Amino acid sequence: MNAYQEALDYLYGQLPMFTKVGASAYKTDLHNTVALLQQLNNPQHTFKTIHVAGTNGKGSTSHMLAAILQQAGYKTGLYTSPHLLDFRERIRINGQVAPEDFVVNFTNNMRPFIESIAPSFFELTVAMAFQYFSQENVDIAIIEVGLGGRLDSTNVITPELSVITNISFDHKNILGDTLPRIASEKAGIIKAGVPVIVSETQSEIQWVFRDKAAETGSPIHFADQEWMVDGSLIKDNYLELTLLDTRKGVMHHFRLDLSGQYQEKNVMGVLSAVRLLQQQGWHITWDHVQAALSHVRKLTGLRGRWEVVSEHPLTVMDVGHNEAGIREVVQQLEHVNYQQLHIVTGFVKDKEVDNVLPLFPTTATYYFCRAQIPRALDEVALAEMAARHGLQGRPYESVQAALQAARQHAKAEDMILVCGSFFIVAEAM
Structure with a gap:
Protein backbone atom coordinates (compact mmCIF):
# COMPACT_ATOMS: atom_id res chain seq x y z
CA MET A 1 0.00 0.00 0.00
CA GLY A 301 -12.63 19.07 -14.15
CA LEU A 302 -16.34 19.32 -13.30
CA ARG A 303 -18.24 16.07 -13.79
CA GLY A 304 -21.67 14.60 -13.13
CA ARG A 305 -23.86 17.52 -14.26
CA TRP A 306 -26.00 16.15 -17.08
CA GLU A 307 -22.85 14.41 -18.30
CA VAL A 308 -23.28 12.45 -21.52
CA VAL A 309 -20.96 9.44 -21.25
CA SER A 310 -22.08 7.58 -24.39
CA GLU A 311 -24.41 8.14 -27.36
CA HIS A 312 -25.95 4.76 -28.35
CA PRO A 313 -27.80 4.29 -26.14
CA LEU A 314 -27.64 7.87 -24.89
CA THR A 315 -26.24 7.51 -21.34
CA VAL A 316 -26.35 10.49 -18.99
CA MET A 317 -25.11 10.85 -15.39
CA ASP A 318 -26.40 13.57 -13.10
CA VAL A 319 -25.76 14.04 -9.38
CA GLY A 320 -29.24 15.54 -8.78
CA HIS A 321 -30.38 13.86 -5.56
CA ASN A 322 -32.97 15.92 -3.65
CA GLU A 323 -36.49 17.09 -4.46
CA ALA A 324 -35.51 20.20 -6.43
CA GLY A 325 -32.53 18.49 -8.09
CA ILE A 326 -34.58 15.53 -9.31
CA ARG A 327 -37.34 17.85 -10.51
CA GLU A 328 -34.79 19.71 -12.68
CA VAL A 329 -33.36 16.45 -14.04
CA VAL A 330 -36.82 15.13 -14.95
CA GLN A 331 -37.68 18.44 -16.66
CA GLN A 332 -34.49 18.11 -18.69
CA LEU A 333 -35.75 14.77 -20.05
CA GLU A 334 -38.46 16.70 -21.93
CA HIS A 335 -35.71 18.10 -24.18
CA VAL A 336 -34.37 14.66 -25.15
CA ASN A 337 -35.52 12.27 -27.90
CA TYR A 338 -35.45 8.57 -27.01
CA GLN A 339 -37.63 5.51 -27.41
CA GLN A 340 -37.53 3.96 -23.94
CA LEU A 341 -36.05 5.45 -20.75
CA HIS A 342 -34.02 3.30 -18.33
CA ILE A 343 -33.22 4.85 -14.93
CA VAL A 344 -30.49 3.54 -12.63
CA THR A 345 -31.05 5.04 -9.21
CA GLY A 346 -30.46 4.72 -5.48
CA PHE A 347 -30.61 6.99 -2.44
CA VAL A 348 -29.25 7.42 1.06
CA LYS A 349 -31.43 6.61 4.06
CA ASP A 350 -31.80 10.16 5.34
CA LYS A 351 -33.23 11.63 2.13
CA GLU A 352 -36.97 12.34 1.88
CA VAL A 353 -37.28 9.57 -0.70
CA ASP A 354 -41.08 9.43 -0.54
CA ASN A 355 -41.17 13.07 -1.67
CA VAL A 356 -38.75 12.44 -4.54
CA LEU A 357 -40.17 9.23 -6.04
CA PRO A 358 -43.45 10.81 -7.27
CA LEU A 359 -41.37 13.14 -9.46
CA PHE A 360 -40.02 10.28 -11.59
CA PRO A 361 -41.75 9.24 -14.85
CA THR A 362 -43.88 6.08 -14.49
CA THR A 363 -43.13 5.09 -18.11
CA ALA A 364 -39.43 4.39 -17.44
CA THR A 365 -37.87 1.04 -16.55
CA TYR A 366 -36.05 1.18 -13.20
CA TYR A 367 -32.89 -0.46 -11.89
CA PHE A 368 -32.80 0.14 -8.13
CA CYS A 369 -29.42 -0.18 -6.43
CA ARG A 370 -27.37 0.95 -3.47
CA ALA A 371 -23.95 2.53 -3.23
CA GLN A 372 -21.30 0.84 -1.09
CA ILE A 373 -21.65 3.17 1.90
CA PRO A 374 -23.33 2.60 5.31
CA ARG A 375 -25.89 5.37 4.65
CA ALA A 376 -27.19 3.72 1.46
CA LEU A 377 -30.89 2.83 1.34
CA ASP A 378 -31.48 -0.90 0.82
CA GLU A 379 -32.30 -1.56 -2.84
CA VAL A 380 -35.19 -3.94 -2.07
CA ALA A 381 -36.79 -1.42 0.28
CA LEU A 382 -36.34 1.27 -2.39
CA ALA A 383 -37.97 -0.92 -5.04
CA GLU A 384 -40.94 -1.52 -2.73
CA MET A 385 -41.30 2.21 -2.00
CA ALA A 386 -41.04 3.01 -5.71
CA ALA A 387 -43.71 0.46 -6.62
CA ARG A 388 -46.15 2.34 -4.37
CA HIS A 389 -45.59 5.34 -6.65
CA GLY A 390 -46.11 3.34 -9.85
CA LEU A 391 -42.40 2.94 -10.68
CA GLN A 392 -41.62 -0.53 -12.02
CA GLY A 393 -38.22 -2.18 -11.94
CA ARG A 394 -35.91 -4.63 -10.19
CA PRO A 395 -33.45 -4.28 -7.29
CA TYR A 396 -29.72 -4.88 -7.81
CA GLU A 397 -27.11 -5.30 -5.09
CA SER A 398 -24.62 -2.92 -6.67
CA VAL A 399 -24.54 0.09 -8.98
CA GLN A 400 -22.40 -1.80 -11.47
CA ALA A 401 -24.88 -4.69 -11.64
CA ALA A 402 -27.76 -2.24 -12.17
CA LEU A 403 -25.91 -0.31 -14.87
CA GLN A 404 -24.89 -3.53 -16.62
CA ALA A 405 -28.51 -4.71 -16.64
CA ALA A 406 -29.68 -1.36 -18.03
CA ARG A 407 -27.10 -1.57 -20.81
CA GLN A 408 -28.19 -5.12 -21.66
CA HIS A 409 -31.86 -4.12 -21.90
CA ALA A 410 -31.45 -0.76 -23.64
CA LYS A 411 -31.63 -0.51 -27.42
CA ALA A 412 -29.46 1.93 -29.39
CA GLU A 413 -32.23 4.55 -29.58
CA ASP A 414 -33.08 4.30 -25.86
CA MET A 415 -31.74 6.43 -23.01
CA ILE A 416 -30.07 5.45 -19.73
CA LEU A 417 -30.13 7.99 -16.89
CA VAL A 418 -28.02 7.47 -13.76
CA CYS A 419 -29.04 9.69 -10.81
CA GLY A 420 -30.17 9.71 -7.17
CA SER A 421 -26.99 10.50 -5.27
CA PHE A 422 -23.34 11.47 -5.73
CA PHE A 423 -22.38 7.96 -4.67
CA ILE A 424 -24.51 6.24 -7.31
CA VAL A 425 -22.95 8.41 -10.03
CA ALA A 426 -19.44 7.94 -8.60
CA GLU A 427 -19.71 4.16 -8.64
CA ALA A 428 -21.28 4.19 -12.11
CA MET A 429 -18.25 6.15 -13.35
Whole structure:
Protein backbone atom coordinates (compact mmCIF):
# COMPACT_ATOMS: atom_id res chain seq x y z
CA MET A 1 0.00 0.00 0.00
CA ASN A 2 1.41 3.43 -0.93
CA ALA A 3 1.67 6.41 1.40
CA TYR A 4 -1.25 8.25 -0.25
CA GLN A 5 -3.60 5.32 0.19
CA GLU A 6 -2.46 4.96 3.80
CA ALA A 7 -3.24 8.64 4.41
CA LEU A 8 -6.70 8.24 2.88
CA ASP A 9 -7.40 5.12 4.91
CA TYR A 10 -6.47 7.07 8.03
CA LEU A 11 -8.71 10.03 7.10
CA TYR A 12 -11.66 7.81 6.20
CA GLY A 13 -11.17 5.45 9.10
CA GLN A 14 -10.37 7.84 11.95
CA LEU A 15 -12.67 10.76 11.25
CA PRO A 16 -16.48 10.80 11.20
CA MET A 17 -17.52 11.37 7.58
CA PHE A 18 -20.94 12.86 6.86
CA THR A 19 -21.21 11.24 3.45
CA LYS A 20 -20.86 7.82 5.05
CA VAL A 21 -22.50 8.10 8.47
CA GLY A 22 -24.80 11.11 8.10
CA ALA A 23 -25.87 13.59 10.78
CA SER A 24 -23.66 12.14 13.54
CA ALA A 25 -20.62 13.60 11.70
CA TYR A 26 -22.10 17.11 11.55
CA LYS A 27 -20.63 19.48 14.13
CA THR A 28 -22.89 22.24 15.46
CA ASP A 29 -20.14 24.78 16.01
CA LEU A 30 -16.93 25.98 14.33
CA HIS A 31 -14.69 25.22 17.32
CA ASN A 32 -12.65 22.43 15.68
CA THR A 33 -12.25 24.30 12.40
CA VAL A 34 -10.98 27.40 14.21
CA ALA A 35 -8.56 25.26 16.27
CA LEU A 36 -7.21 23.48 13.17
CA LEU A 37 -6.69 26.77 11.34
CA GLN A 38 -4.97 28.38 14.35
CA GLN A 39 -2.62 25.39 14.41
CA LEU A 40 -1.80 26.23 10.77
CA ASN A 41 -1.38 30.00 11.44
CA ASN A 42 -4.74 30.87 9.84
CA PRO A 43 -3.96 30.28 6.15
CA GLN A 44 -7.51 31.38 5.18
CA HIS A 45 -6.50 35.02 5.76
CA THR A 46 -3.71 34.94 3.15
CA PHE A 47 -5.81 34.81 -0.06
CA LYS A 48 -9.07 36.24 -1.39
CA THR A 49 -12.21 34.11 -1.62
CA ILE A 50 -15.75 33.83 -2.97
CA HIS A 51 -18.19 31.86 -0.79
CA VAL A 52 -20.96 29.83 -2.46
CA ALA A 53 -23.94 28.28 -0.63
CA GLY A 54 -27.32 26.88 -1.69
CA THR A 55 -29.26 23.63 -1.88
CA ASN A 56 -28.76 22.96 -5.59
CA GLY A 57 -26.44 24.57 -8.11
CA LYS A 58 -23.64 25.58 -5.76
CA GLY A 59 -21.20 23.10 -7.29
CA SER A 60 -21.90 24.18 -10.88
CA THR A 61 -21.79 27.86 -9.85
CA SER A 62 -18.45 27.36 -8.07
CA HIS A 63 -16.92 25.65 -11.09
CA MET A 64 -18.20 28.31 -13.52
CA LEU A 65 -16.75 31.10 -11.37
CA ALA A 66 -13.43 29.24 -11.09
CA ALA A 67 -13.32 28.74 -14.88
CA ILE A 68 -13.96 32.45 -15.52
CA LEU A 69 -11.28 33.65 -13.10
CA GLN A 70 -8.83 31.10 -14.52
CA GLN A 71 -9.62 32.25 -18.07
CA ALA A 72 -9.00 35.83 -16.95
CA GLY A 73 -5.48 34.83 -15.88
CA TYR A 74 -5.89 34.51 -12.12
CA LYS A 75 -4.39 31.61 -10.18
CA THR A 76 -7.65 30.16 -8.86
CA GLY A 77 -8.27 27.71 -6.05
CA LEU A 78 -11.48 25.66 -5.93
CA TYR A 79 -12.78 23.78 -2.89
CA THR A 80 -15.84 21.56 -3.41
CA SER A 81 -17.42 18.44 -1.94
CA PRO A 82 -18.06 15.58 -2.08
CA HIS A 83 -15.69 14.05 -4.62
CA LEU A 84 -16.70 11.54 -7.26
CA LEU A 85 -13.59 9.43 -7.98
CA ASP A 86 -10.56 10.80 -6.12
CA PHE A 87 -10.43 12.65 -2.78
CA ARG A 88 -8.14 15.29 -4.34
CA GLU A 89 -10.98 16.53 -6.61
CA ARG A 90 -12.08 18.55 -3.56
CA ILE A 91 -8.94 20.72 -3.68
CA ARG A 92 -7.87 22.12 -7.05
CA ILE A 93 -5.85 25.01 -8.43
CA ASN A 94 -6.51 26.00 -12.05
CA GLY A 95 -8.29 22.68 -12.53
CA GLN A 96 -5.38 20.56 -11.25
CA VAL A 97 -5.99 18.42 -8.17
CA ALA A 98 -3.73 18.74 -5.14
CA PRO A 99 -0.72 16.40 -5.37
CA GLU A 100 -0.73 13.14 -3.43
CA ASP A 101 2.40 14.07 -1.49
CA PHE A 102 0.73 17.24 -0.17
CA VAL A 103 -2.18 15.15 1.22
CA VAL A 104 0.28 12.68 2.75
CA ASN A 105 2.52 15.33 4.34
CA PHE A 106 -0.40 17.39 5.64
CA THR A 107 -2.03 14.33 7.22
CA ASN A 108 1.19 13.08 8.79
CA ASN A 109 2.16 16.50 10.14
CA MET A 110 -1.29 17.13 11.61
CA ARG A 111 -1.82 13.64 13.00
CA PRO A 112 -0.96 14.36 16.66
CA PHE A 113 -3.22 17.43 16.62
CA ILE A 114 -5.99 15.52 14.83
CA GLU A 115 -5.90 12.89 17.56
CA SER A 116 -6.04 15.54 20.28
CA ILE A 117 -9.21 17.31 19.03
CA ALA A 118 -10.91 14.55 16.92
CA PRO A 119 -12.27 16.73 14.10
CA SER A 120 -14.72 15.49 11.47
CA PHE A 121 -13.48 14.48 8.03
CA PHE A 122 -14.97 17.67 6.54
CA GLU A 123 -13.42 19.96 9.15
CA LEU A 124 -10.00 18.55 8.36
CA THR A 125 -10.42 18.75 4.56
CA VAL A 126 -11.41 22.42 4.81
CA ALA A 127 -8.22 23.13 6.78
CA MET A 128 -6.21 21.09 4.26
CA ALA A 129 -7.63 23.09 1.35
CA PHE A 130 -6.94 26.45 2.98
CA GLN A 131 -3.38 25.39 3.77
CA TYR A 132 -2.80 24.29 0.17
CA PHE A 133 -4.23 27.49 -1.34
CA SER A 134 -2.09 29.59 1.00
CA GLN A 135 1.06 27.57 0.34
CA GLU A 136 0.55 27.89 -3.44
CA ASN A 137 -0.22 31.63 -3.28
CA VAL A 138 -3.51 31.58 -5.16
CA ASP A 139 -4.98 34.93 -6.22
CA ILE A 140 -8.47 33.85 -5.22
CA ALA A 141 -10.29 30.67 -4.19
CA ILE A 142 -13.90 29.68 -4.75
CA ILE A 143 -15.14 27.99 -1.58
CA GLU A 144 -18.26 25.84 -1.79
CA VAL A 145 -20.22 25.36 1.44
CA GLY A 146 -20.55 21.71 2.46
CA LEU A 147 -23.85 21.78 4.34
CA GLY A 148 -26.04 24.72 5.33
CA GLY A 149 -23.87 27.79 5.79
CA ARG A 150 -24.01 29.36 9.24
CA LEU A 151 -22.31 26.42 10.99
CA ASP A 152 -20.44 25.03 7.98
CA SER A 153 -16.69 24.63 8.45
CA THR A 154 -16.05 26.90 5.47
CA ASN A 155 -17.78 29.80 7.26
CA VAL A 156 -14.54 31.19 8.69
CA ILE A 157 -13.68 33.37 5.70
CA THR A 158 -14.47 36.99 4.85
CA PRO A 159 -15.00 36.74 1.10
CA GLU A 160 -15.03 39.31 -1.71
CA LEU A 161 -18.64 38.33 -2.23
CA SER A 162 -21.12 35.64 -1.22
CA VAL A 163 -23.37 33.72 -3.62
CA ILE A 164 -26.50 31.79 -2.61
CA THR A 165 -27.95 29.68 -5.40
CA ASN A 166 -31.26 27.97 -4.64
CA ILE A 167 -33.14 26.93 -1.52
CA SER A 168 -35.14 23.71 -1.37
CA PHE A 169 -35.73 20.87 1.05
CA ASP A 170 -32.63 18.84 1.90
CA HIS A 171 -31.09 17.69 5.21
CA LYS A 172 -34.29 18.68 7.03
CA ASN A 173 -33.11 16.80 10.14
CA ILE A 174 -30.19 19.26 10.41
CA LEU A 175 -31.16 22.50 8.67
CA GLY A 176 -34.86 22.71 9.54
CA ASP A 177 -38.16 21.58 8.10
CA THR A 178 -39.34 24.83 6.49
CA LEU A 179 -37.83 26.82 3.61
CA PRO A 180 -37.36 29.98 5.75
CA ARG A 181 -35.42 27.95 8.35
CA ILE A 182 -33.21 26.40 5.66
CA ALA A 183 -32.74 29.82 4.02
CA SER A 184 -31.75 31.27 7.39
CA GLU A 185 -28.97 28.68 7.72
CA LYS A 186 -27.72 29.45 4.18
CA ALA A 187 -27.94 33.20 4.88
CA GLY A 188 -25.42 32.61 7.67
CA ILE A 189 -22.61 33.08 5.13
CA ILE A 190 -23.56 36.75 4.59
CA LYS A 191 -20.81 38.88 6.15
CA ALA A 192 -20.74 42.50 7.29
CA GLY A 193 -20.48 44.81 4.31
CA VAL A 194 -19.78 41.96 1.85
CA PRO A 195 -22.07 41.98 -1.23
CA VAL A 196 -24.35 38.95 -1.60
CA ILE A 197 -25.89 37.56 -4.79
CA VAL A 198 -28.99 35.39 -4.63
CA SER A 199 -29.29 33.53 -7.94
CA GLU A 200 -33.02 32.88 -7.80
CA THR A 201 -35.81 35.03 -6.34
CA GLN A 202 -38.08 32.74 -4.31
CA SER A 203 -41.03 34.80 -3.09
CA GLU A 204 -41.57 32.86 0.15
CA ILE A 205 -37.99 33.33 1.38
CA GLN A 206 -36.46 36.40 -0.25
CA TRP A 207 -37.27 38.36 2.93
CA VAL A 208 -34.86 36.08 4.86
CA PHE A 209 -31.96 37.25 2.69
CA ARG A 210 -33.09 40.88 2.61
CA ASP A 211 -33.36 40.97 6.42
CA LYS A 212 -29.95 39.37 6.93
CA ALA A 213 -28.30 41.68 4.37
CA ALA A 214 -29.89 44.72 6.06
CA GLU A 215 -28.61 43.50 9.44
CA THR A 216 -25.03 43.10 8.14
CA GLY A 217 -25.05 46.16 5.86
CA SER A 218 -24.44 43.98 2.81
CA PRO A 219 -25.50 45.09 -0.69
CA ILE A 220 -27.88 42.39 -2.01
CA HIS A 221 -28.53 41.44 -5.64
CA PHE A 222 -31.15 39.03 -6.96
CA ALA A 223 -29.57 37.80 -10.19
CA ASP A 224 -32.79 36.83 -11.97
CA GLN A 225 -33.91 40.46 -11.57
CA GLU A 226 -30.72 41.64 -13.30
CA TRP A 227 -30.76 39.13 -16.18
CA MET A 228 -33.49 37.65 -18.36
CA VAL A 229 -33.30 34.59 -20.61
CA ASP A 230 -34.20 35.74 -24.13
CA GLY A 231 -33.40 32.45 -25.87
CA SER A 232 -32.35 28.95 -24.86
CA LEU A 233 -31.40 25.93 -26.99
CA ILE A 234 -29.61 22.62 -26.39
CA LYS A 235 -27.43 21.73 -29.37
CA ASP A 236 -24.58 19.17 -29.66
CA ASN A 237 -24.45 18.77 -25.84
CA TYR A 238 -24.07 22.53 -25.39
CA LEU A 239 -26.58 24.91 -23.82
CA GLU A 240 -26.86 28.02 -26.01
CA LEU A 241 -28.21 30.98 -24.05
CA THR A 242 -29.08 34.53 -24.97
CA LEU A 243 -29.42 36.72 -21.87
CA LEU A 244 -30.59 40.30 -21.58
CA ASP A 245 -28.73 42.50 -19.10
CA THR A 246 -31.83 44.29 -17.80
CA ARG A 247 -29.75 47.06 -16.22
CA LYS A 248 -27.96 48.06 -19.42
CA GLY A 249 -30.35 46.74 -22.07
CA VAL A 250 -27.52 44.71 -23.67
CA MET A 251 -27.81 41.15 -25.03
CA HIS A 252 -25.09 38.56 -24.31
CA HIS A 253 -24.80 35.17 -26.01
CA PHE A 254 -23.17 32.22 -24.22
CA ARG A 255 -22.47 28.63 -25.20
CA LEU A 256 -22.14 26.39 -22.12
CA ASP A 257 -20.57 22.97 -22.10
CA LEU A 258 -22.91 22.20 -19.16
CA SER A 259 -25.99 21.29 -21.17
CA GLY A 260 -28.57 20.95 -18.39
CA GLN A 261 -31.37 23.47 -18.93
CA TYR A 262 -31.34 24.00 -15.14
CA GLN A 263 -27.99 25.82 -15.53
CA GLU A 264 -29.88 28.94 -16.69
CA LYS A 265 -30.51 30.00 -13.07
CA ASN A 266 -26.92 29.29 -12.06
CA VAL A 267 -25.52 31.28 -14.99
CA MET A 268 -27.47 34.39 -13.95
CA GLY A 269 -25.93 34.19 -10.48
CA VAL A 270 -22.47 33.78 -12.01
CA LEU A 271 -22.94 36.80 -14.31
CA SER A 272 -24.07 39.02 -11.45
CA ALA A 273 -21.00 37.86 -9.51
CA VAL A 274 -18.75 38.70 -12.45
CA ARG A 275 -20.20 42.21 -12.66
CA LEU A 276 -19.50 42.78 -8.94
CA LEU A 277 -15.95 41.45 -9.33
CA GLN A 278 -15.42 43.84 -12.26
CA GLN A 279 -16.61 46.71 -10.07
CA GLN A 280 -14.15 45.62 -7.37
CA GLY A 281 -11.27 45.91 -9.84
CA TRP A 282 -10.86 42.33 -11.07
CA HIS A 283 -9.91 42.36 -14.75
CA ILE A 284 -12.54 40.09 -16.29
CA THR A 285 -13.90 40.77 -19.79
CA TRP A 286 -17.06 39.34 -21.36
CA ASP A 287 -14.74 37.53 -23.80
CA HIS A 288 -13.19 35.78 -20.80
CA VAL A 289 -16.68 34.82 -19.61
CA GLN A 290 -17.79 33.45 -22.99
CA ALA A 291 -14.59 31.43 -23.45
CA ALA A 292 -14.71 30.03 -19.90
CA LEU A 293 -18.38 29.02 -19.97
CA SER A 294 -17.84 27.01 -23.13
CA HIS A 295 -15.00 25.04 -21.45
CA VAL A 296 -16.02 24.69 -17.79
CA ARG A 297 -15.44 20.91 -17.72
CA LYS A 298 -12.01 21.19 -19.37
CA LEU A 299 -10.86 24.13 -17.21
CA THR A 300 -12.06 22.82 -13.84
CA GLY A 301 -12.63 19.07 -14.15
CA LEU A 302 -16.34 19.32 -13.30
CA ARG A 303 -18.24 16.07 -13.79
CA GLY A 304 -21.67 14.60 -13.13
CA ARG A 305 -23.86 17.52 -14.26
CA TRP A 306 -26.00 16.15 -17.08
CA GLU A 307 -22.85 14.41 -18.30
CA VAL A 308 -23.28 12.45 -21.52
CA VAL A 309 -20.96 9.44 -21.25
CA SER A 310 -22.08 7.58 -24.39
CA GLU A 311 -24.41 8.14 -27.36
CA HIS A 312 -25.95 4.76 -28.35
CA PRO A 313 -27.80 4.29 -26.14
CA LEU A 314 -27.64 7.87 -24.89
CA THR A 315 -26.24 7.51 -21.34
CA VAL A 316 -26.35 10.49 -18.99
CA MET A 317 -25.11 10.85 -15.39
CA ASP A 318 -26.40 13.57 -13.10
CA VAL A 319 -25.76 14.04 -9.38
CA GLY A 320 -29.24 15.54 -8.78
CA HIS A 321 -30.38 13.86 -5.56
CA ASN A 322 -32.97 15.92 -3.65
CA GLU A 323 -36.49 17.09 -4.46
CA ALA A 324 -35.51 20.20 -6.43
CA GLY A 325 -32.53 18.49 -8.09
CA ILE A 326 -34.58 15.53 -9.31
CA ARG A 327 -37.34 17.85 -10.51
CA GLU A 328 -34.79 19.71 -12.68
CA VAL A 329 -33.36 16.45 -14.04
CA VAL A 330 -36.82 15.13 -14.95
CA GLN A 331 -37.68 18.44 -16.66
CA GLN A 332 -34.49 18.11 -18.69
CA LEU A 333 -35.75 14.77 -20.05
CA GLU A 334 -38.46 16.70 -21.93
CA HIS A 335 -35.71 18.10 -24.18
CA VAL A 336 -34.37 14.66 -25.15
CA ASN A 337 -35.52 12.27 -27.90
CA TYR A 338 -35.45 8.57 -27.01
CA GLN A 339 -37.63 5.51 -27.41
CA GLN A 340 -37.53 3.96 -23.94
CA LEU A 341 -36.05 5.45 -20.75
CA HIS A 342 -34.02 3.30 -18.33
CA ILE A 343 -33.22 4.85 -14.93
CA VAL A 344 -30.49 3.54 -12.63
CA THR A 345 -31.05 5.04 -9.21
CA GLY A 346 -30.46 4.72 -5.48
CA PHE A 347 -30.61 6.99 -2.44
CA VAL A 348 -29.25 7.42 1.06
CA LYS A 349 -31.43 6.61 4.06
CA ASP A 350 -31.80 10.16 5.34
CA LYS A 351 -33.23 11.63 2.13
CA GLU A 352 -36.97 12.34 1.88
CA VAL A 353 -37.28 9.57 -0.70
CA ASP A 354 -41.08 9.43 -0.54
CA ASN A 355 -41.17 13.07 -1.67
CA VAL A 356 -38.75 12.44 -4.54
CA LEU A 357 -40.17 9.23 -6.04
CA PRO A 358 -43.45 10.81 -7.27
CA LEU A 359 -41.37 13.14 -9.46
CA PHE A 360 -40.02 10.28 -11.59
CA PRO A 361 -41.75 9.24 -14.85
CA THR A 362 -43.88 6.08 -14.49
CA THR A 363 -43.13 5.09 -18.11
CA ALA A 364 -39.43 4.39 -17.44
CA THR A 365 -37.87 1.04 -16.55
CA TYR A 366 -36.05 1.18 -13.20
CA TYR A 367 -32.89 -0.46 -11.89
CA PHE A 368 -32.80 0.14 -8.13
CA CYS A 369 -29.42 -0.18 -6.43
CA ARG A 370 -27.37 0.95 -3.47
CA ALA A 371 -23.95 2.53 -3.23
CA GLN A 372 -21.30 0.84 -1.09
CA ILE A 373 -21.65 3.17 1.90
CA PRO A 374 -23.33 2.60 5.31
CA ARG A 375 -25.89 5.37 4.65
CA ALA A 376 -27.19 3.72 1.46
CA LEU A 377 -30.89 2.83 1.34
CA ASP A 378 -31.48 -0.90 0.82
CA GLU A 379 -32.30 -1.56 -2.84
CA VAL A 380 -35.19 -3.94 -2.07
CA ALA A 381 -36.79 -1.42 0.28
CA LEU A 382 -36.34 1.27 -2.39
CA ALA A 383 -37.97 -0.92 -5.04
CA GLU A 384 -40.94 -1.52 -2.73
CA MET A 385 -41.30 2.21 -2.00
CA ALA A 386 -41.04 3.01 -5.71
CA ALA A 387 -43.71 0.46 -6.62
CA ARG A 388 -46.15 2.34 -4.37
CA HIS A 389 -45.59 5.34 -6.65
CA GLY A 390 -46.11 3.34 -9.85
CA LEU A 391 -42.40 2.94 -10.68
CA GLN A 392 -41.62 -0.53 -12.02
CA GLY A 393 -38.22 -2.18 -11.94
CA ARG A 394 -35.91 -4.63 -10.19
CA PRO A 395 -33.45 -4.28 -7.29
CA TYR A 396 -29.72 -4.88 -7.81
CA GLU A 397 -27.11 -5.30 -5.09
CA SER A 398 -24.62 -2.92 -6.67
CA VAL A 399 -24.54 0.09 -8.98
CA GLN A 400 -22.40 -1.80 -11.47
CA ALA A 401 -24.88 -4.69 -11.64
CA ALA A 402 -27.76 -2.24 -12.17
CA LEU A 403 -25.91 -0.31 -14.87
CA GLN A 404 -24.89 -3.53 -16.62
CA ALA A 405 -28.51 -4.71 -16.64
CA ALA A 406 -29.68 -1.36 -18.03
CA ARG A 407 -27.10 -1.57 -20.81
CA GLN A 408 -28.19 -5.12 -21.66
CA HIS A 409 -31.86 -4.12 -21.90
CA ALA A 410 -31.45 -0.76 -23.64
CA LYS A 411 -31.63 -0.51 -27.42
CA ALA A 412 -29.46 1.93 -29.39
CA GLU A 413 -32.23 4.55 -29.58
CA ASP A 414 -33.08 4.30 -25.86
CA MET A 415 -31.74 6.43 -23.01
CA ILE A 416 -30.07 5.45 -19.73
CA LEU A 417 -30.13 7.99 -16.89
CA VAL A 418 -28.02 7.47 -13.76
CA CYS A 419 -29.04 9.69 -10.81
CA GLY A 420 -30.17 9.71 -7.17
CA SER A 421 -26.99 10.50 -5.27
CA PHE A 422 -23.34 11.47 -5.73
CA PHE A 423 -22.38 7.96 -4.67
CA ILE A 424 -24.51 6.24 -7.31
CA VAL A 425 -22.95 8.41 -10.03
CA ALA A 426 -19.44 7.94 -8.60
CA GLU A 427 -19.71 4.16 -8.64
CA ALA A 428 -21.28 4.19 -12.11
CA MET A 429 -18.25 6.15 -13.35
